[in-house]
Amino acid sequence: MVHPTKKQKRGSSSSSSSSSSSIETSYTVKASSSSSSCPTKQHQLPLFLSKTYHMIDRCDPTISTWSIAGDNFVVKDVEKFASEVLPLYFKHSNFSSFARQLNFYGFRKLRSDPILTNDIDPQTSCYVRFYHEKFQKDHPELLQTIKRATKASDQQSKEDVDTLKLEVYKLKNLVTEMEVGMERKISDMTYDYNRRITSLTTECDRLANLVK
Amino acid sequence: MVHPTKKQKRGSSSSSSSSSSSIETSYTVKASSSSSSCPTKQHQLPLFLSKTYHMIDRCDPTISTWSIAGDNFVVKDVEKFASEVLPLYFKHSNFSSFARQLNFYGFRKLRSDPILTNDIDPQTSCYVRFYHEKFQKDHPELLQTIKRATKASDQQSKEDVDTLKLEVYKLKNLVTEMEVGMERKISDMTYDYNRRITSLTTECDRLANLVK
DNA sequence: GGGAATATTCCC
C-alpha cells in the first residue's frame, strides 16, 4: 500500500488530501532560551490535533464522522478506520495507538449504554465515540487551547523534587533556629549563672570580712 | 512507494527481506511488578538494534556496508540510504532521525580526517562511518549488551532527587546531633552551675554560722 | 551530539 506520509515533515500539511487547510499545522518546539512570550518560536498546534480534525472532517461518513450536533465524533467501523483511514495521516494503522494519543490530549470515550438489553442496536453498538470540550465540528480555532498531558513520570519527579526542596528549606531554617536558640539559651544561662555566682561570691566575701 | 513495515508490530521480524533471523527481535517491556530475574517477560533487544544490524548486513554495499574489519559500518550514499533503505526498516526516511537513534544507543561517528587536503578522496570523503564496540559484523549476540540511554532529563531528575535526599539525610543528622549536643552542653553547664552554687552556698552557710 | 517535545508501542 502506498504510504503518503512517508516523507512528511512536521509543519508540512498532510499530502493525502486537498489542501484548503484552515488551521495551523506547523509545529515548533518552544525555544528553551527564549521567554514564553516570544511570538515567532512558540510551539504551535501539535500535528496530532490538526491531523485528527482533518481526518474526521474528510472521512467517509460510513467509517467515521462528526456527531449530528458536532460536539463529538464517532468511529463506526474501527477495522476499516484503522486499516484505511489512519495510515493516510499517521505512521501506523493501529486503533489503540490512535486512542492512546486521544487520551494524551484529554479526549474521553463516550458510551451509549442502553438501559435495556433490547435497546442494543447491533448497527450502532460497536460505534466508538470520543469527546473533547475543545474538539468541535467547524471550530478548529478551539484546537489551540488543547494541551497535551506532560508525562506522569516527569510530573512525579517534579513534585518529588519540589517536596524535597521544601524539606531542605525547612530543615535549614530549623538548624538556623536551633543555633540561634542554643546561643541565646546558653547566653541566658551563663548570664544567670554569673549573676548568681557573683552575688554569692559577694556575700561570701562580706561574711568572710565579718569573720576576720 | 510500498511501505513494508506499515502493519508491523514489535516482535515480528522485518518483512522486507528473507527471514533467516539469527537474532532475537522481540521486544517486551519489563513487567513492572515482577522481579528483574523473571525469564519470560524480560525486555529483549530493542527493534532499532536488530533492524539496524540486518539493514547493514543486507544493504547494497554501494549504499552502506560493514567496514573491511567488520568493526564499524559506513554509509556511502546518505541520500540513497535515507530514501531507499531506511523506510524498509523504519517509519521514516530521514538520515538525521537514524543518526539520533544511533546516538541514543551510544554509537560514535568516525571520521577519516586526512592530514593533507590533497589526501581527500572525493569518492570517500562523503562517507559516514559509525562505530559501537558491541556492533560488529557476524556478532549479533553482542547486540544484547547495548543499552539505550535513558533520557537525560530523567537522569538529571534522578540525580537531583538523589542529591536532595542526601542533603535531607545530612540535615536531619545535623539536627539530631545539635539536639544531643545542646542537651549535653546544657546538662554539663547545669551540673557545673549547681556544683558551684552548692559549694558557694555551703561556704556562705559556714561563714554565716561563724558570724552568728 | 544531544535536549526536549510529540508519536507509537506494549503492557497493566
Add this chain to the structure above:
DNA sequence: GGGAATATTCCC
C-alpha cells in the same frame, strides 16, 4: 485509561 518504554522530529 494510563504508565513507561522506544521511536521520530525539531532544535540548539
